[in-house]
Amino acid sequence: MPYLPTSQAFLEQSAQLLEAYPETTRITTKYHFPTETPGARSKRAKSQAKKAASSTSPSEPQTPSTQPQTQTTAPVAALTLKTYNPTTGIVLQYQTNKIAEVTRLITGLGKLAAGADVASLGLSAGAGLAGGDVEMVDAPVEEGVAVPAAAVSAGQGGKSQGQGQAGKGKKKGGKGKR
Amino acid sequence: MAPHLSNEQFFSSLTDLLAKTSQKARGSVFLSQKPLIDGVSNAPPSILIRATDGNTNAPNPKSETKDGKITKKSSSKDKIKFSTVVNANDLEAFYTRYADICKAGMTGLKKRDRSKRKAKGKGGAAKAAKA
Numbered sequence: 001m002p003y004l005p006t007s008q009a010f011l012e013q014s015a016q017l018l019e020a021y022p023e024t025t026r027i028t029t030k031y032h033f034p035t036e037t038p039g040a041r042s043k044r045a046k047s048q049a050k051k052a053a054s055s056t057s058p059s060e061p062q063t064p065s066t067q068p069q070t071q072t073t074a075p076v077a078a079l080t081l082k083t084y085n086p087t088t089g090i091v092l093q094y095q096t097n098k099i100a101e102v103t104r105l106i107t108g109l110g111k112l113a114a115g116a117d118v119a120s121l122g123l124s125a126g127a128g129l130a131g132g133d134v135e136m137v138d139a140p141v142e143e144g145v146a147v148p149a150a151a152v153s154a155g156q157g158g159k160s161q162g163q164g165q166a167g168k169g170k171k172k173g174g175k176g177k178r
Numbered sequence: 179m180a181p182h183l184s185n186e187q188f189f190s191s192l193t194d195l196l197a198k199t200s201q202k203a204r205g206s207v208f209l210s211q212k213p214l215i216d217g218v219s220n221a222p223p224s225i226l227i228r229a230t231d232g233n234t235n236a237p238n239p240k241s242e243t244k245d246g247k248i249t250k251k252s253s254s255k256d257k258i259k260f261s262t263v264v265n266a267n268d269l270e271a272f273y274t275r276y277a278d279i280c281k282a283g284m285t286g287l288k289k290r291d292r293s294k295r296k297a298k299g300k301g302g303a304a305k306a307a308k309a
Binding site: 025026027028029030031032033035074075076077078079080096097098099100103106107109110113114115126151 | 196199200203204205206207208209210211212213216222223225230232264266269270272274276279280281284285286287288290293296
């Protein structure tokens with residue numbers, strides 16, 4: 001089953017699925033570290049240490065020894081959200097590795113649990129599949145201010161930027177309505 | 179199955195489980211939620227929330243001994259699982275704390291990267307000072 005591109009799309013479609021099958025649909029959140037063999041782990045730690053050393057040495061000659069070590073030894077975990085309906089076999093998934101998204105996602109799950117429909121998730125009414133796109137068109141004025149910062153902080157290509165924008169759109173929509 | 183924990187107990191167990199997993203930097207935590215619909219009342223349903231580490235108490239079928247018996251290795255750990263039921267009225271308060279605990283416990287995820295923005299800010303300040 002495919003992963004949805006934005007958390008927004010995930011929450012929307014999950015709301016629709018819950019609306020259609022409230023009794024059998026369940027949502028699972030999985031927080032997981034990548035499985036890797038000890039060899040792969042040491043390899044990754046080495047390459048990360050190398051990278052950290054080369055990237056920090058030009059700008060900061062006195063590399064602080066504690067921080068890079070803690071960063072290199074731990075692999076990056078991921079959070080996978082899955083909405084599953086066993087009777088129809090529909091699975092909706094969304095994956096992220098950013099801690100900044102966790103609060104928004106979980107409060108979104110809370111709204112879903114409380115039986116929120118698509119409209120009350122703070123989106124354009126009846127957005128359906130095109131919800132993410134509509135949202136981005138909706139909020140270009142504020143987006144213009146926010147995008148540079150978001151783009152810099154995300155800094156991982158188009159996909160993550162898209163997520164950030166969609167998230168912003170949602171937040172603003174929610175505030176406006178309240 | 180073990181009885182449901184109270185919401186408070188659930189939170190403390192979840193904090194422990196997340197901390198342990200993040201510290202080991204391996205393994206998983208599964209959290210699932212589903213409505214408890216009894217089919218009688220029309221009130222908004224309570225939500226059942228389960229948490230587990232994804233281990234199993236069943237023996238691995240591959241570890242079959244010569245005489246065809248399957249025994250669980252004593253070295254493998256027991257499954258951790260616990261659950262709680264949240265009343266429809268308490269959902270909002272519960273999820274606010276739930277989100278906080280998840281955010282605090284899931285330290286293996288990527289932190290918000292502020293270094294680049296900071297560097298940019300510094301550069302801008304330097305430029306302003308020059309001009």
